[in-house]
Amino acid sequence: MKYRSFIGLEVHIHLLTKTKVFCGCRSVFGDEPNTNICPVCLGYPGVLPALNIEAMRMGCMVARAMNCRIPETTWFERKQYFYPDMTKNYQISQFASPLGQEGWMELEGKGRSASIKKRVRIKECHLEEDAGKMIHTGTASLLDYNRAGVSLLEIVTEPDMETGEEAELFIQQLRRTVRYLGVCDGNMEEGSLRADANVSINFPGKGLGKKVEIKNLNSSRFVRLGLDYEIVRQGELLDQGREVIQETRLWNENRDETAPMRTKENAQDYRYFPEPDLPVFCPDAVFLKSVEDSLTELPLKRVKRIVADYGLTEEQADLICEEKAQADYFEAAVKEARAQGLETKDAALRIANFLLVDVKHILHREGIPPSDIGTLKLTAKRLASLSVLIAGGTVSGKNGKQTLEVILAEDREPETIVKERGWEQLTDPAKIAETVQAVFAEEQATVAELRSSLIGGNAKRTHTLTAYLVGRVLAATNGRADPKIAGTQIEKRIGTGE
Numbered sequence: 001m002k003y004r005s006f007i008g009l010e011v012h013i014h015l016l017t018k019t020k021v022f023c024g025c026r027s028v029f030g031d032e033p034n035t036n037i038c039p040v041c042l043g044y045p046g047v048l049p050a051l052n053i054e055a056m057r058m059g060c061m062v063a064r065a066m067n068c069r070i071p072e073t074t075w076f077e078r079k080q081y082f083y084p085d086m087t088k089n090y091q092i093s094q095f096a097s098p099l100g101q102e103g104w105m106e107l108e109g110k111g112r113s114a115s116i117k118k119r120v121r122i123k124e125c126h127l128e129e130d131a132g133k134m135i136h137t138g139t140a141s142l143l144d145y146n147r148a149g150v151s152l153l154e155i156v157t158e159p160d161m162e163t164g165e166e167a168e169l170f171i172q173q174l175r176r177t178v179r180y181l182g183v184c185d186g187n188m189e190e191g192s193l194r195a196d197a198n199v200s201i202n203f204p205g206k207g208l209g210k211k212v213e214i215k216n217l218n219s220s221r222f223v224r225l226g227l228d229y230e231i232v233r234q235g236e237l238l239d240q241g242r243e244v245i246q247e248t249r250l251w252n253e254n255r256d257e258t259a260p261m262r263t264k265e266n267a268q269d270y271r272y273f274p275e276p277d278l279p280v281f282c283p284d285a286v287f288l289k290s291v292e293d294s295l296t297e298l299p300l301k302r303v304k305r306i307v308a309d310y311g312l313t314e315e316q317a318d319l320i321c322e323e324k325a326q327a328d329y330f331e332a333a334v335k336e337a338r339a340q341g342l343e344t345k346d347a348a349l350r351i352a353n354f355l356l357v358d359v360k361h362i363l364h365r366e367g368i369p370p371s372d373i374g375t376l377k378l379t380a381k382r383l384a385s386l387s388v389l390i391a392g393g394t395v396s397g398k399n400g401k402q403t404l405e406v407i408l409a410e411d412r413e414p415e416t417i418v419k420e421r422g423w424e425q426l427t428d429p430a431k432i433a434e435t436v437q438a439v440f441a442e443e444q445a446t447v448a449e450l451r452s453s454l455i456g457g458n459a460k461r462t463h464t465l466t467a468y469l470v471g472r473v474l475a476a477t478n479g480r481a482d483p484k485i486a487g488t489q490i491e492k493r494i495g496t497g498e
């Protein structure tokens, strides 16, 4: 590569506080416009903001999950600018002493073209209020202030990433982390997680270059596409001996390109000064302990532990850990299957396969998000019992899958269902031999062909024909016959020449 690129991200997340950050208004997405508003979040003169301590606590949780230091004192500033969606003409934010400082996140995972492993430094995490929302219609612009004053945490990285796919992975990993912590739903379409990206390129060893900020990146994919586009665009400018202009550009998702929006403001343009209406916040030992206590096992760590403890592949563990609820379900099911006598790795593999294929399909079909896996009638305990029945040969894999559907429909235990429907697997060789005999009588042409392919040494054809006959035996026993025993009995009968 001729140039080096430097990518930094500014990620805004809506904290899941019940009320807004400086007033008691409800904080929720999708309500009727302008119903969750009061004099404080509308910025009436003379009102007093009051800090929502829960927002501060959640913000500090994210900061600690990003390995940031929480300073002894943290406070708020006013960031002055005019925009119709912000009636105060200033935003209460943090500038000089944000609640989280100088951390890092280990970026690790499969990128699109290569696996990625690097440490991304976190400059800071700061708490602020969100602005309202402008809705542009054909002839007018409408304003909804429900979002004004909603708790917003901004996570700012150092320019440590180099490609669009690294930035994409960062967003995905951060999203998973804040969802694990339960502080943000991570919904990018609804705007509860938004990212702006800074990117510059330069000749190696020549420093950072002129920075361009890209806005309007409302999916992690757009983050990647926008950055990759911008790296190419800036490279072409430098190739021609021209300069990159420091500016803010908008990502256009319909044209797959960025376009200039405005030249970038500097910090001094905002004329930050300490917010006089809010006291300095000094986190005490009790507060700090409550933050540390609420940090759960983070996703990356959990993936590694699941690989080590259960012998799954990195890819399986990663898919299972996509949602905390799903990882919890998996571990609960394995624990139960072990209690019922299965060996750990066997149990884990069976349950992982069910989870990543059949249960995933069911969730998709029923329109249930994986985070609500706990609401399924197919509980972790029932999935474990079913796995035990299959492992022990009581029910075939095929009827096991049918049992799965009946559990969902009838809300009953797998053992009862298998018994009632007569789905217990047939393992008696003599009984299966009788069925084989009957199938041979009906399938004389196939049997003759199988014999000649055996004599001719046509292994592929032999395999296909045997599999067909096994299928016929299974069908004749309502799927109850053990396919292995059926195969042996077929071989035996062919051998006798009958």
Ligand SMILES: [Zn+2]
Pocket (backbone or CB within 6 Å): 020, 023, 024, 025, 036, 037, 038, 039, 040, 041, 042, 149
């Ligand atoms: Zn309010």
